[in-house]
Amino acid sequence: MPGLVVRMLEDLELEDDHSVLEIGTGTGYSTALMCHRLGAERVTSIEVDPEVAARAADVLQSCQYAPALVVGDGLAGYPGRAPYDRLIATCGIRTIPAEWIDQVRPGGLILATITGWLHGSGLALLTVAGDGTARGRFLPGCGGFMPARAHAAPALGRLSQWISDGAAERVASIGPEILDDWMGRFVAQLAVPGVST
Ligand SMILES: C[S@@+](CC[C@H](N)C(=O)[O-])C[C@H]1O[C@@H](n2cnc3c(N)ncnc32)[C@H](O)[C@@H]1O
Known part of the structure; x- marks a missing residue:
């Protein structure tokens, strides 16, 4: 994970x-x-798990960094210090x-790993337009993080339950070996975002 974090910080083009x-x-x-790069006063970080957040706060304090640390659901961002x-x-x-x-201000960047319930992931770099939209591309390479809490896959349940619920069997046109390939898995996930393994 440290390698991916460092790579993402490079892709973020911090000034x-x-x-x-x-x-x-x-x-x-x-x-x-x-x-270290920007000065702690320019950094805001949100963690959903209070115990994890408390540990990080201790570690950061021991390194004499005092960023704004927020405990909460980062999917809502943190408007208090925007843009x-x-x-x-x-x-x-x-x-x-x-x-x-x-x-994020117009022209600012959002960098995030897009993941899903097939556990594929792609690193997306978006530029914010200022009209409520953002555009960008997937960067080369792979790597991912644990899913954000509210975006994690629901429990799979039992096969016997699906059958008794009336799920039908059918022949697939693409074999499961597609999931052995990182790109294949990611594309399959985009095609069927509601499917999980
Ligand atoms: C891969 S770790 C983060 C790595 C971290 N940047 C580091 O350098 O150690 C993912 C973290 O995201 C947190 N998380 C998951 N869902 C979240 C959410 N909705 N809002 C904020 N944090 C979340 C997890 O609790 C976990 O601590």
Whole structure:
């Protein structure tokens, strides 16, 4: 994971005067790197798990970094310190929340791993337009994070239950080996976002 975090920070094209919103404080590692690069006063980080957030706060304090740390659901962003120049999500998401687009200034960047219930992931870099939209592309390479809480897959349930619920068997035109390939898995996931493994 540290390799992916460092790569994402490079892709974020941070400049000295940028303010950043991070979703998923986790250990505080990426938060610390951004504090070092920008100064802690320009960094806001949100963590949904209060115990994880408390541990990260201790670690960051021991490194003498004092960013704005928020405990809550990062899918809603943090309007209190918006607008941000950059938003980085170090948890996987299925869709980009509209709140993130609203809270990043026009021309600012959003960098997030798009993931899903087939556990495929792609790194999306978007530029915010200022009209409620953002456009961008998937960057080369692979790697992903645990899904954001509200975007995690629901429990699969039992096969016997599906059959008694009337699920039909049919022949598939593409074999399951497509899921062995990272790109194949990601594209399959985009095609059938409601399917999980
Ligand atoms: C891969 S870790 C983050 C890595 C972190 N940036 C680091 O350097 O350690 C993902 C984190 O996202 C948090 N998370 C999951 N869903 C979230 C949400 N909806 N809002 C904020 N944080 C969330 C998890 O609790 C976890 O700590």
